[in-house]
Structure formats: structure tokens, C-alpha cells
Amino acid sequence: MASAAETTLFRSRRRRRFWGHTLRAAIPYSLILPVLVVIGVILGYPLYWLVRLSTERYGLFELIRHAGVSVGFDNFSSVLRDPVFWHTLLRTVVFTAVNVSLTMGVGMLLALLLVRVSTAVRVLLSSGLVLVWSMPVVVAVQVWLWMTNFQNGVANYVLTQLHLGDFIRHDWYATTFSQLSLVTLLIVWGALPFVVITLYAGLAQVPRDLVEAAEVDGARPWRVFLDITLPILRPILLILTSLSIIWDFGVFTQPYLLIGQSKITTGNYLMSVYLFEEGYFKSDFGRGAAISILMLLIVAVLSVVYVRKMVRIGEAQ
Amino acid sequence: MKRRSIVALCLVAVAAAAVAAATSGATKKATASSITVWLQIDAQSGWPDVVAAASQKFQSDHPGTTVNLQYQNWGDHLQKFDATLAGGGGADVIEMGNTEMTKYMAAGAFDDLSSAKSSFDNSASWLKGLAASGVFGGKLYGVPYYAGSRVVTYRSDLFKKAGISKLPATTAQYVADAKKLLAKNPKKGFSPVYIAGTDWYVGMGFVFDYGGGIATQVSGKWKGLLDSPKSIAGLTAYKNFFLATSRASKSTDETHPNPYDVYAQGEAASMVGPSWFSCCVGAKYKGTTAQFVMPGHVKGQAIPGFLGGSDLAVPVTSSNKALAADWIKDFTSTSSEKALQAKGNIPNATSLLGSSVNERAAARSWFVPTAKHWVDVENGNILRNMLAQILSGKLSIKQAASSASDNIASVLNQP
Numbered sequence: 001m002a003s004a005a006e007t008t009l010f011r012s013r014r015r016r017r018f019w020g021h022t023l024r025a026a027i028p029y030s031l032i033l034p035v036l037v038v039i040g041v042i043l044g045y046p047l048y049w050l051v052r053l054s055t056e057r058y059g060l061f062e063l064i065r066h067a068g069v070s071v072g073f074d075n076f077s078s079v080l081r082d083p084v085f086w087h088t089l090l091r092t093v094v095f096t097a098v099n100v101s102l103t104m105g106v107g108m109l110l111a112l113l114l115v116r117v118s119t120a121v122r123v124l125l126s127s128g129l130v131l132v133w134s135m136p137v138v139v140a141v142q143v144w145l146w147m148t149n150f151q152n153g154v155a156n157y158v159l160t161q162l163h164l165g166d167f168i169r170h171d172w173y174a175t176t177f178s179q180l181s182l183v184t185l186l187i188v189w190g191a192l193p194f195v196v197i198t199l200y201a202g203l204a205q206v207p208r209d210l211v212e213a214a215e216v217d218g219a220r221p222w223r224v225f226l227d228i229t230l231p232i233l234r235p236i237l238l239i240l241t242s243l244s245i246i247w248d249f250g251v252f253t254q255p256y257l258l259i260g261q262s263k264i265t266t267g268n269y270l271m272s273v274y275l276f277e278e279g280y281f282k283s284d285f286g287r288g289a290a291i292s293i294l295m296l297l298i299v300a301v302l303s304v305v306y307v308r309k310m311v312r313i314g315e316a317q
Numbered sequence: 318m319k320r321r322s323i324v325a326l327c328l329v330a331v332a333a334a335a336v337a338a339a340t341s342g343a344t345k346k347a348t349a350s351s352i353t354v355w356l357q358i359d360a361q362s363g364w365p366d367v368v369a370a371a372s373q374k375f376q377s378d379h380p381g382t383t384v385n386l387q388y389q390n391w392g393d394h395l396q397k398f399d400a401t402l403a404g405g406g407g408a409d410v411i412e413m414g415n416t417e418m419t420k421y422m423a424a425g426a427f428d429d430l431s432s433a434k435s436s437f438d439n440s441a442s443w444l445k446g447l448a449a450s451g452v453f454g455g456k457l458y459g460v461p462y463y464a465g466s467r468v469v470t471y472r473s474d475l476f477k478k479a480g481i482s483k484l485p486a487t488t489a490q491y492v493a494d495a496k497k498l499l500a501k502n503p504k505k506g507f508s509p510v511y512i513a514g515t516d517w518y519v520g521m522g523f524v525f526d527y528g529g530g531i532a533t534q535v536s537g538k539w540k541g542l543l544d545s546p547k548s549i550a551g552l553t554a555y556k557n558f559f560l561a562t563s564r565a566s567k568s569t570d571e572t573h574p575n576p577y578d579v580y581a582q583g584e585a586a587s588m589v590g591p592s593w594f595s596c597c598v599g600a601k602y603k604g605t606t607a608q609f610v611m612p613g614h615v616k617g618q619a620i621p622g623f624l625g626g627s628d629l630a631v632p633v634t635s636s637n638k639a640l641a642a643d644w645i646k647d648f649t650s651t652s653s654e655k656a657l658q659a660k661g662n663i664p665n666a667t668s669l670l671g672s673s674v675n676e677r678a679a680a681r682s683w684f685v686p687t688a689k690h691w692v693d694v695e696n697g698n699i700l701r702n703m704l705a706q707i708l709s710g711k712l713s714i715k716q717a718a719s720s721a722s723d724n725i726a727s728v729l730n731q732p
Binding site for chain 1: 395573699
């Protein structure tokens with residue numbers, strides 16, 4: 001006879017097991033919950049405010065009173081109707097394309113070089129790259145400014161000594177092309193270490209026997225690279241290129257500091273500099289928020305287009 | 318038992334710390350122990366002793382209150398100010414350029430000092446132009462601090478060696494003198510007259526010398542004047558003068574490098590700038606440095622100098638407004654203004670004016686359009702860009718001037 005006591009005991013044991021299962025299942029979630037909360041607060045809260053700010057008129061007047069006035073999508077339409085926005089967008093897309101191609105191209109070449117050279121040279125090259133990597137951006141910009149100084153920069157002196165022309169008192173910041181070329185050089189120089197070291201690690205994944213088999217079959221080095229190395233490196237290249245696009249599209253420190261605040265004009269704006277000038281210099285924070293959301297959407301579109309293309313090429317092979 | 322007592326002890330410790338922090342915070346608020354003052358780096362290079370003297374007087378009048386002095390750069394002090402308006406922790410006294418005041422007064426960023434006006438020294442005879450920059454809607458928000466025109470600081474020994482016996486009375490004569498200086502100092506990069514390419518304070522002086530202007534209001538709307546025939550004549554004169562006399566970079570501004578640094582390195586025979594530049598010409602040339610008023614293109618007339626100046630204001634976010642006003646009183650007192658005058662500045666009141674080279678230069682002056690959005694024209698580097706394009710020859714003077722003119726009008730006409 002299942003007495004009342006036995007039924008209660010059975011039920012409570014089942015209840016305990018149920019709760020025991022549930023609690024055990026909840027442990028992983030509860031362990032990551034604190035991290036999720038922190039990330040939610042640090043990223044989510046500002047993001048919420050950014051979106052809200054982009055729908056408000058928030059200038060100096062509103063800043064002092066800590067209260068904005070809701071204007072719907074006015075900020076967005078005002079930015080999209082501004083010809084400066086479209087010129088800047090085109091300039092930034094071209095700038096990003098040049099930077100990313102140079103970074104990935106030169107990075108790939110250097111990584112291949114690292115595989116070939118002797119250990120001593122490899123150590124030297126790697127150390128040089130790590131030193132570049134470790135230099136803070138602002139310090140690097142200051143050093144480049146000194147090197148390209150109009151009156152007494154070492155770049156002018158060395159180029160003249162090498163008989164490449166008379167570069168004494170050459171103004172490197174005279175034209176937009178020259179300014180942005182220097183910025184490109186600085187950014188690519190700073191981005192190479194990460195790309196080279198990551199690609200070098202990836203190249204170690206290429207199986208030696210596969211390469212040797214191909215060479216025995218008479219394949220030229222270019223064919224080996226295209227047919228064996230590149231497909232194996234595809235995932236790494238995908239990640240690095242996507243990251244480079246995101247970084248180079250929104251780069252701010254190098255262009256703003258290298259060109260210098262007094263030479264920044266609508267003719268040499270990049271998207272992040274445009275954002276800073278519109279949002280901060282003109283104290284129009286609502287407009288600045290709208291521009292940053294547009295930047296986010298544009299970078300997302302660029303990345304998605306690129307990733308889909310790469311995945312499709314990978315599938316075709 | 319042991320675990321529970323440890324937990325209890327920890328809780329007690331945390332509670333005690335919280336109580337201590339709360340009470341110490343409370344006592345700190347009761348007495349203001351310091352005020353924060355933001356001045357520009359011009360004061361740091363030109364007259365740090367005048368600032369120190371004012372702070373000392375303030376501290377003797379208010380024992381227990383220290384002055385936390387922070388020097389700011391012209392390029393980014395407004396962004397820093399905006400950040401403190403939003404988040405607090407800003408200055409109690411801030412130095413603002415007279416061209417920057419209107420935008421911030423219109424936004425209500427400053428404390429109303431109208432009731433305290435009579436307590437400031439010489440407030441009845443403040444320089445009209447300078448005082449006007451601190452008034453908005455009939456209320457006083459900024460106390461005039463100092464003004465300055467532009468003069469020529471020159472090496473009397475180099476002028477003597479080049480055979481220049483009389484100081485130039487017209488710009489044409491100055492160009493001729495520059496040729497003599499170049500002949501005697503053939504080193505590449507030596508500037509008879511060092512002017513930075515995009516130094517619009519000097520460049521616009523030429524425009525105003527020929528009767529041109531930057532912008533004017535016609536029935537409530539701003540219209541650009543840079544493409545008028547007189548302004549174009551002025552810009553042409555500036556281009557010719559620069560190409561003949563200055564070896565500075567055509568695209569750089571007047572702080573990269575500082576003209577007095579170029580002068581101190583012996584690479585310039587003269588430079589055009591504020592009178593207080595004489596502070597920093599270096600020990601080697603201090604004895605042979607003198608100043609004269611820059612001539613215009615007509616004999617007997619000085620070239621109009623930019624009447625720059627600064628005001629001192631109390632941000633509305635300050636929690637020590639009365640103390641801040643007292644510090645401003647001490648810094649703009651008669652003795653302090655006289656000390657600033659001795660350093661080569663124009664004091665803030667007509668009753669204090671003398672006849673130094675700076676004050677003589679100020680007799681003929683120009684100023685920027687008094688518009689709410691003028692500071693956006695400055696920050697957008699519209700005039701600098703125009704000068705760089707003109708000097709490099711990338712655009713003809715007419716093209717550069719008309720595009721800048723349209724640009725300025727559209728920025729000033731923003732709501």
C-alpha cells in the first residue's frame with residue numbers, strides 16, 4: 001500500500017531532482033550572467049543613448065540644460081542631404097580600399113618572407129614588427145610629424161642625400177593627396193605587425209608534404225600559392241580583411257593629429273573626422289550621433305558584402 | 318562559526334568605510350578649498366608672473382582657498398569646456414577669446430555678472446570693442462581681460478647690417494628692405510619677414526588695408542565680401558608680400574612652428590605678431606630686438622591690425638561663483654592691468670592706455686563679423702584654407718576668394 005508518507009517522500013524526491021536538474025542546467029548561464037550584465041551596461045546603455053540622441057536636437061543650449069528636444073529623423077535627413085557627407089563618404093571608401101589592399105598585400109608578402117628567411121633574420125624582423133605594434137598611436141604620430149617637418153625634418157634630408165630630388169623644405173602637407181598618402185603610410189605601417197604575425201601563424205598550418213607534392217608535379221611557386229596556400233588561409237584572410245575594413249573606415253587619431261586641426265577642411269575630411277567636426281566643434285551632438293549611426297550601417301554593409309563574396313568564392317572552389 | 322564571524326567582520330569593515338567616505342565628502346563640501354582657473358597658454362609664455370601675483374592677492378584675501386591654475390590650448394579648449402558643461406568638474410574662471418564669446422553667451426553658458434560690474438576696476442572706461450564681446454541681451458557675462466594688435470618684432474642688428482637706416486613706412490618699402498636683407502643673409506630658408514602661410518590675422522590685415530572685408534549683414538542676412546574688388550586687391554597684395562618676404566610653409570599656421578621659435582633660431586630678420594612675442598626671442602637676440610608698427614600700403618598709415626582679445630567668464634556650472642568673481646577682480650585690477658601693459662598687451666580700459674608700439678598699432682584695427690556662428694568659420698578653417706590655396710597657386714585668387722566668401726555666408730546664415 002503506498003502510504004501517504006511514502007507518496008510524499010516520492011514526490012519530494014522528484015521535486016528535489018527536478019530542481020536539482022534545473023539548478024545544474026542554470027549554472028553555466030549564471031556564471032556568465034555577471035559578464036553579460038557588465039557588457040550590457042557598458043555597451044548597451046551608451047548605444048541606447050546614441051540612438052536616442054540621433055533623434056533629438058541637442059546643441060550647446062540643450063547640453064547646458066541636460067535635456068534634448070525630440071525631432072524624429074531630422075538629423076538623418078539633414079546629414080543625407082549634405083553634399084559634404086557624400087564627398088566624404090566617397091573619399092573614405094577609396095581611402096579604406098587603398099589602406100586595406102596595402103595592408104593585406106604587403107602583410108602577405110612579409111609573412112611569406114618570414115617563412116623563408118633564416119632564424120636570425122626572422123627574429124630581427126619579428127622584433128621590429130612587435131616594436132612597431134607596441135608604439136602608442138599618438139607617440140607614433142608625433143614622431144612622424146618630426147620626421148616630415150618642413151624646416152628640419154629628417155625625411156627631407158635623407159631623400160635629398162639619396163639624390164631623389166631636392167626635398168629640402170618640402171611641405172608634405174601642402175596638398176590633400178600628400179596629406180592622405182602620409183596618413184595611409186602611417187596607418188599601414190601600424191597595421192602590418194598584427195597582419196604579418198597572424199598570417200605567419202596561419203602559414204604554419206599549410207602542410208609541407210602537400211607543397212612538396214605539388215612542386216614534384218612541376219607546379220610553379222605562384223600556382224602553389226594560389227591553389228594550396230590561399231585556400232588554407234582563406235578564413236584568416238577573411239577575418240583580417242573584415243577587421244581592417246572596420247578599423248580603417250573609422251580611423252580618427254592618425255588623420256586628425258597628422259594633418260593637424262588647422263589644416264582640416266571639408267576637402268580632406270574622412271568620415272570620423274567629419275563626425276568629430278560636426279558633432280563636437282559645432283556642438284551639434286544630435287547630428288554627430290546621426291552620423292555615427294550612419295557610419296555603423298555603412299561599415300556593416302561593406303563588411304557583409306565582402307564576407308558574402310569571399311564565402312561564395314570559397315564555396316565555388 | 319568561524320566562517321560566519323569572518324563574514325560579519327567584513328560587513329562591518331565595509332560599512333565603516335562607507336560611513337567614513339560619506340562624512341568626509343560632506344565636510345569637504347562645506348568649505349571651498351580651491352577654485353579652478355583656465356587661462357590660455359599665451360599667459361604661460363608671456364606673463365606668468367602677473368598671473369601668480371593675482372593669485373597671491375586672492376589667496377591672502379581668502380585664506381584657505383587655493384587657486385588651481387590650468388593652461389589650455391586655443392585648438393581644443395572649447396571641446397574641453399563643452400565636456401565640463403555636460404559632465405561637471407570644470408573651471409570656475411575661464412578665459413575665452415572675444416570671437417568665441419557670442420556662441421556660448423547665446424547658449425547660456427556663463428553666470429550673469431551685471432550686478433558685480435561696478436566692483437571691477439575701471440569698469441566705467443572699459444575698451445568699447447572689447448567690452449562689447451562680453452555683453453549679450455543687455456547682461457554682462459564676460460569681463461574684458463586684455464587686447465592686442467599686431468606689430469613687427471625685428472632684429473635691429475640685421476637691419477643695420479643690410480643698410481636699412483630708416484624703418485619702412487609703406488609695405489612696398491618693406492619689400493625693398495626685405496630684398497636687401499635676403500642679399501645679406503643668403504642661407505636657404507631665411508625669412509626677412511616671417512609670416513606663416515595661413516596666418517589669417519596678418520593676411521586679413523592686408524584685405525582691410527585696401528578697404529575690403531570678410532562679411533557684412535544686409536537686411537538681416539550675411540553676405541560674404543572676400544570676392545569684392547577691394548578684398549581681391551588686398552589678397553593680391555598679401556600674396557606678393559608673402560612670396561617676397563617669407564620662407565615659411567605656405568600651408569602651416571602661426572603656431573606650428575611658433576614665429577618666435579623661428580626667430581630665436583636666427584632664421585628670421587623680423588616677424589609679424591602680437592607684441593608679447595618679444596618675451597620668447599631667446600637670450601641671444603634679446604638685446605638686439607625692437608618693435609615697430611607694421612606699415613600699410615599708403616604712407617603714414619599703419620596696416621589694420623587684428624584687435625584680438627580675451628574675456629574672463631564664470632561658467633554656469635561653477636560651484637564657487639562668488640570666489641571666481643573675486644579672482645577675476647584681482648586679475649583685472651588696475652595694478653594687474655598695468656603689469657599686462659608692461660608685457661606688451663593693451664589693457665582693458667581707455668583710462669589706462671599709453672603710447673606703446675602695441676597701442677599705436679591698435680589705432681587702426683579690424684575685427685571679425687559679430688555673428689553667433691563666426692566661431693564655426695574659424696574652426697572650419699575656411700580663411701586658412703583660402704590663404705593656402707592662394708599662396709600655393711592651386712587656385713586663382715578670384716576662385717579661392719569667391720568659394721570662401723560663399724562658404725562663410727552659408728555658415729554665418731545658419732539658424
